[in-house]
Amino acid sequence: KAGVTQTPRYLIKTRGQQVTLSCSPISGHRSVSWYQQTPGQGLQFLFEYFSETQRNKGNFPGRFSGRQFSNSRSEMNVSTLELGDSALYLCASSEGGQIEQYFGPGTRLTVT
Amino acid sequence: QKEVEQDPGPLSVPEGAIVSLNCTYSNSAFQYFMWYRQYSRKGPELLMYTYSSGNKEDGRFTAQVDKSSKYISLFIRDSQPSDSATYLCAMSAGNYGGSQGNLIFGKGTKLSVKP
Numbered sequence: 001k002a003g004v005t006q007t008p009r010y011l012i013k014t015r016g017q018q019v020t021l022s023c024s025p026i027s028g029h030r031s032v033s034w035y036q037q038t039p040g041q042g043l044q045f046l047f048e049y050f051s052e053t054q055r056n057k058g059n060f061p062g063r064f065s066g067r068q069f070s071n072s073r074s075e076m077n078v079s080t081l082e083l084g085d086s087a088l089y090l091c092a093s094s095e096g097g098q099i100e101q102y103f104g105p106g107t108r109l110t111v112t
Numbered sequence: 113q114k115e116v117e118q119d120p121g122p123l124s125v126p127e128g129a130i131v132s133l134n135c136t137y138s139n140s141a142f143q144y145f146m147w148y149r150q151y152s153r154k155g156p157e158l159l160m161y162t163y164s165s166g167n168k169e170d171g172r173f174t175a176q177v178d179k180s181s182k183y184i185s186l187f188i189r190d191s192q193p194s195d196s197a198t199y200l201c202a203m204s205a206g207n208y209g210g211s212q213g214n215l216i217f218g219k220g221t222k223l224s225v226k227p
Contacts, residue, residue: 056214090156100158101158108153
């Protein structure tokens with residue numbers, strides 16, 4: 001089976017812009033979670049989607065949003081980018097009801 | 113106090129050494145404990161997953177969970193240069209209704225195994 005794929009792998013944006021990141025989970029996996037990884041804070045949970053519904057949300061501002069499509073693919077959007085949003089954004093997928101999460105390679109976002 | 117504490121290292125050992133990596137946590141609701149390995153500029157890779165207390169072995173890797181002490185460990189036997197990476201512990205209170213829940217991660221320990 002192919003692993004989790006994320007596009008794009010690298011992105012450079014300017015403060016104030018918005019960005020959309022995409023994640024395709026492992027075939028058959030219905031849960032998708034998003035995490036932000038920074039050197040200072042480590043890996044922090046953003047939100048989780050299961051069958052097109054947001055099941056969990058982390059402690060991030062409303063500028064961070066996401067959605068999941070019927071084929072389980074997911075997107076996350078960050079509006080009004082700030083310098084502090086520069087990070088590696090990771091997507092993880094899991095079979096429904098299973099605790100093990102499998103991560104993609106991430107999208108490295110740089111905000112200038 | 114952070115929910116999960118992990119010594120960031122760096123930890124440098126000679127090839128063949130036994131490596132011990134540890135995390136402590138404060139939330140007694142955690143039931144699922146995982147170890148991930150992350151190479152530079154890559155996503156985390158799931159190494160081992162343990163439910164509740166006890167030991168689990170997989171090849172050169174052994175995971176231990178002591179819920180009474182809120183302490184988990186990962187041991188790597190016969191360490192190899194290819195084991196050089198950042199090791200992240202992660203925990204969850206569990207899944208519900210098909211949801212995997214969110215994982216709470218330690219900040220990771222950077223390990224270097226010297227030939």
